[in-house]
Amino acid sequence: MIDSHFHLWTQDESTAEKRAERAEQIRGEMDALGVDRICLIGNVGTTIEECYESNRIVAKYVEEYPDLFYGWARVDPELGEEAVREFRRAVEEDGLLGLKHHFMPTTTSISDPAFFPLAEAAVDMDVPIIAHVMQRLDVDKENWDESEAHTEDVMALARRYPDLKLISAHIVAGGDAEYRIKNVEHQDNVILDISGSNCETDMIEMAAEYVGVDRLVHGTDTWLLPGVGKLDGIDLTPEEKVTIAYNMEDLLPDTVPNKYDEAELEERREQARIRFEERAQPREETIVTVNSCVGHWPFRSLDSSPDDLVSLMDRKGVDQSLVSSFESVLYRNCHEGNRELVESLRGYEDRLIPVATINPDYTAWRQDLDECVNDLGMCAVKLLPNYHDYDLDNSEAKALLDRCAELDVPVIITAVLEDQRGRHPRVLLRGYEDGGSRYFTEDHIDALIDLLMSCPETDVIVADLWSNVERVHRETCTKQKEGVRLKNAVRTGRTLFTIDDLFLYFTHQVAEIAATVGPDHLVVGPKLPLRIFDSYYNYVEHLPLSDAETDLVRSGNVRSLLE
Numbered sequence: 001m002i003d004s005h006f007h008l009w010t011q012d013e014s015t016a017e018k019r020a021e022r023a024e025q026i027r028g029e030m031d032a033l034g035v036d037r038i039c040l041i042g043n044v045g046t047t048i049e050e051c052y053e054s055n056r057i058v059a060k061y062v063e064e065y066p067d068l069f070y071g072w073a074r075v076d077p078e079l080g081e082e083a084v085r086e087f088r089r090a091v092e093e094d095g096l097l098g099l100k101h102h103f104m105p106t107t108t109s110i111s112d113p114a115f116f117p118l119a120e121a122a123v124d125m126d127v128p129i130i131a132h133v134m135q136r137l138d139v140d141k142e143n144w145d146e147s148e149a150h151t152e153d154v155m156a157l158a159r160r161y162p163d164l165k166l167i168s169a170h171i172v173a174g175g176d177a178e179y180r181i182k183n184v185e186h187q188d189n190v191i192l193d194i195s196g197s198n199c200e201t202d203m204i205e206m207a208a209e210y211v212g213v214d215r216l217v218h219g220t221d222t223w224l225l226p227g228v229g230k231l232d233g234i235d236l237t238p239e240e241k242v243t244i245a246y247n248m249e250d251l252l253p254d255t256v257p258n259k260y261d262e263a264e265l266e267e268r269r270e271q272a273r274i275r276f277e278e279r280a281q282p283r284e285e286t287i288v289t290v291n292s293c294v295g296h297w298p299f300r301s302l303d304s305s306p307d308d309l310v311s312l313m314d315r316k317g318v319d320q321s322l323v324s325s326f327e328s329v330l331y332r333n334c335h336e337g338n339r340e341l342v343e344s345l346r347g348y349e350d351r352l353i354p355v356a357t358i359n360p361d362y363t364a365w366r367q368d369l370d371e372c373v374n375d376l377g378m379c380a381v382k383l384l385p386n387y388h389d390y391d392l393d394n395s396e397a398k399a400l401l402d403r404c405a406e407l408d409v410p411v412i413i414t415a416v417l418e419d420q421r422g423r424h425p426r427v428l429l430r431g432y433e434d435g436g437s438r439y440f441t442e443d444h445i446d447a448l449i450d451l452l453m454s455c456p457e458t459d460v461i462v463a464d465l466w467s468n469v470e471r472v473h474r475e476t477c478t479k480q481k482e483g484v485r486l487k488n489a490v491r492t493g494r495t496l497f498t499i500d501d502l503f504l505y506f507t508h509q510v511a512e513i514a515a516t517v518g519p520d521h522l523v524v525g526p527k528l529p530l531r532i533f534d535s536y537y538n539y540v541e542h543l544p545l546s547d548a549e550t551d552l553v554r555s556g557n558v559r560s561l562l563e
Helices: 016-033 048-064 081-092 113-125 138-143 151-160 177-183 203-211 224-233 238-251 262-279 306-316 335-344 365-375 395-407 442-454 466-477 507-516 533-541 547-562
Strands: 002-007 037-041 069-071 099-101 129-131 166-168 190-193 288-294 320-325 352-357 380-383 411-413 460-462 480-482 485-487 495-498
Touching (some): 002 224, 016 048, 016 224, 016 507, 048 069, 048 081, 099 113, 113 151, 151 166, 151 190, 190 203, 288 547, 306 352, 335 352, 352 365, 395 411, 466 495, 466 507, 495 547
Parallel strands (some): 002 037, 099 129, 288 320, 352 380, 411 460
Antiparallel strands (some): 480 485
């Protein structure tokens, strides 16, 4: 497959040896994940000299590693004719494939007249432009730059230059993907790049339905593990996935010196088709996931009935899942959703394990909790503090965790269910007033650590930690020598983390988490059916562990909590 969208993000690229370090790191990732070529994106300067140097660095990667890389040129549109000349030089002399534009650090949108000469040069050279595009909410305008391109900017440029090949990047990076897809449906010169940090279900399938697979290109935006898993996991045929995987190759101009010849390209397409067929088979190992939901999610259409979830689990090879109620997220009294959940799961007891959603800030939560565990047979508790509007470290949350320890049921703590950039405009969660994303904020992490240490006996599963898992693990599970002091207050209850929400880019990061946090602290929790299972199970499949250790992550750790 060809990755259309990959940032170099390398501190020192000044020598061939330094570039080799990055190239060989990326080669290892490509070999592990089945990626053939990557289209590199370098930096952009504020002077023409800086732009030239950045483009030359990308060109050197392509020259030194023609089996790995293609390269995008970058220039600042504010540099006027100098920018156009440098763009042409990078394509015609260095063999770069086209132009990448991002509103940072430049201040020019693609619909700005200052950008038009670059679009005209791209049409003249018959090369594509890939533009950073988002679709943020109007109510969040104070938190984003007006020069950031939205779908309206894409349409304005594409209509002005109908012969321009314009890639609208990362349709699932946050924001309203459906809006973007439907707006460009009939604008044939707009191509959608499927990259992005969101791996939501149904979005790429929707894009294929509206614009066709011929107008989709694969990309990861450097999020290699989930990005490749996204293409593996979408509900399209292997042949359709192959088309998306290699459409980028068809956009390369003849000036690119290391394009595949037709015979080699056809061979790689066939290898990819076989790979996609194999990846579509259900996993044979035992898998138990946490953090799934059933019911009605009010913000978008989902196949989210118990029968739908079990069908998805069958296709992926998931044996059991801990399931809570979608209704309980937004019901004023979330306990009503618990009762409905138990009723809806009748007949699915061997596959779907009911989890009670409890709001410790709501009247009679103690009574609700006891009913859920003792009368309804629910096996775990979920906390959603940012939806139910309480601080994690408040006294009632601590009392709830203590009661769960007495009842011997684990607690799942989740920050958000969807990226806040794509939220409903009337729903703003506690702690995300600055346009935040989908993870616990630093303030949330401080409160979480306080809660965990205040309730050391409660078994807890924590989601949505991203880069904070090592800190939380260190401060709650690890004895530490601090000068002449010994910090040996650690939790006696189990402390588990969903590996899915760490959002790892590369396989070496999976190895680091496995080494520092350990397999006995990790579980699988991809928030089915909201997200693409394969994007996150990719993390588990690249754990550098023995089968027995990996089995702990797949199922053993969760099952040990429920025994």
